[in-house]
Amino acid sequence: MDNGIQKYQAFIKTVEYGSFSKAAQVLGYAQSSVSKMIADLEREWKVTLLERSRAGVELTADGITMLPLARNLWDSYRRIQDEVANINGVQTGWIRIGTFSSVATHWLPNIIHAFQNDYPNIQYEMLLGDYAEIEQWIAEGRVECGFLPFPTRSDFDTIPLATDEYVVVLPKGHPLAKKKRIDPQDMDGQKFMLLEHGGKTEISEYLERYQVKPDIHFTTWEDYAIMSMVEIGLGIGILPRLILKRCPYQLEIRELSRPLTREIGLAMRDQRTVSAAVKQFIKYLGYRE
Numbered sequence: 001m002d003n004g005i006q007k008y009q010a011f012i013k014t015v016e017y018g019s020f021s022k023a024a025q026v027l028g029y030a031q032s033s034v035s036k037m038i039a040d041l042e043r044e045w046k047v048t049l050l051e052r053s054r055a056g057v058e059l060t061a062d063g064i065t066m067l068p069l070a071r072n073l074w075d076s077y078r079r080i081q082d083e084v085a086n087i088n089g090v091q092t093g094w095i096r097i098g099t100f101s102s103v104a105t106h107w108l109p110n111i112i113h114a115f116q117n118d119y120p121n122i123q124y125e126m127l128l129g130d131y132a133e134i135e136q137w138i139a140e141g142r143v144e145c146g147f148l149p150f151p152t153r154s155d156f157d158t159i160p161l162a163t164d165e166y167v168v169v170l171p172k173g174h175p176l177a178k179k180k181r182i183d184p185q186d187m188d189g190q191k192f193m194l195l196e197h198g199g200k201t202e203i204s205e206y207l208e209r210y211q212v213k214p215d216i217h218f219t220t221w222e223d224y225a226i227m228s229m230v231e232i233g234l235g236i237g238i239l240p241r242l243i244l245k246r247c248p249y250q251l252e253i254r255e256l257s258r259p260l261t262r263e264i265g266l267a268m269r270d271q272r273t274v275s276a277a278v279k280q281f282i283k284y285l286g287y288r289e
Contacts (some may be wrong), residue, residue: 005077007072010037013255016127018056026126068126077142082275093277096125098134098146101206101262102164107147107288114287115280122277130197130221138266138267144278149262150204154203158273161285165241166202166260168228171233171251177252184210184258191235197221203238206260227251 007104014034024031030171042049050062051125078094078210104126127134127143135153150158166218168182176186184207192214195203209213217235219227226237227249240262245252266285268274 005074007037007041008074008077011070012040012067012074014038014050014057014100015059015063020057026230034088044189064273068072078125081112082277091276092121092126094123095147095275095277095281096127096143097126097139098143100130100134100147101221102240103130103147104128104154106245110289111281111284112286115284119146119280122281123155135267138269141269144274145268145281147264148267150265152267156267156269158265158267159271159282159285160263160265161288162264166206166238166256166262167244168254168256169230169239169244169285170239170254171236172228172250172252174233174252176236177254179254181257184212184256187214187236188212191216192216193226193229193235193237193238194219195223195226195246196235202260202262206238207250 007097010023010029010033010132010280013026014020017023017026020034020038021031022033027034038049044068045067047062048060049066051058051060056200072160078096081093081256084092092139097108102189108126125143127137129137131148131152134143137143138146138156139153147161148158150160168176168187170177176182186191187207194214195201195218196219213273215235218226220289223239223243226239227244227247229247230237230249236258238260241263244251247253271279271282
């Protein structure tokens with residue numbers, strides 16, 4: 001990749017993730033390299049793009065002006081790479097994917113591993129977000145495809161993949177762990193860790209459907225934070241079974257007596273117009289397990 005393009009990418013990712021260290025982790029660079037690339041941009045452009053602090057980074061007024069221009073250049077570069085891939089038979093190119101944590105953790109490594117064996121020169125950009133963010137990224141063209149629970153937007157092309165069951169997670173020794181299945185009403189008044197961000201999810205709708213009012217102590221979109229808090233006894237929670245594969249925490253896991261599931265699939269604006277790399281990538285979705 002051209003060094004100038006790398007600098008734009010480093011700038012964009014640092015803004016998206018709010019820190020040099022997180023951007024470096026996503027990009028696979030050393031933190032010092034990311035910091036240097038942005039310092040180079042600032043020197044070349046004779047502006048200050050970011051305000052640095054212990055809390056992370058924030059855009060300056062000049063940074064706000066320059067960010068959309070850098071994004072346009074970065075997007076143009078990726079579109080060029082996609083067209084090169086089309087011409088060269090998917091030997092090069094980018095795949096831009098929106099996803100949530102359970103798919104990123106347990107499906108994508110196997111899919112990408114299988115795909116890379118056949119197409120080693122394809123590069124990936126993976127954005128991790130909640131359902132609403134992924135839908136927006138697809139609609140705006142920020143990503144070409146995204147993993148989502150169905151139903152999603154009616155104007156998207158979709159490929160159904162699997163049904164995932166929600167289960168109750170409990171600390172070891174919790175009184176409800178004596179039950180084989182947990183009734184919705186069993187959770188009424190219980191200290192609860194809610195998996196949610198920015199809007200209602202299947203879990204909130206499920207609790208409302210059965211008129212259950214747990215004592216919600218913590219709300220987050222980070223599954224592993226909920227597992228950690230449940231493990232030390234701060235409450236109980238409901239999580240998708242997919243994220244609990246190879247679970248590193250000591251938890252009791254119980255099915256719901258009134259099942260809650262989600263249908264997971266891949267969504268795109270238009271399957272006919274995605275890049276050649278994505279069209280090939282779709283053929284490897286069966287390697288997710």
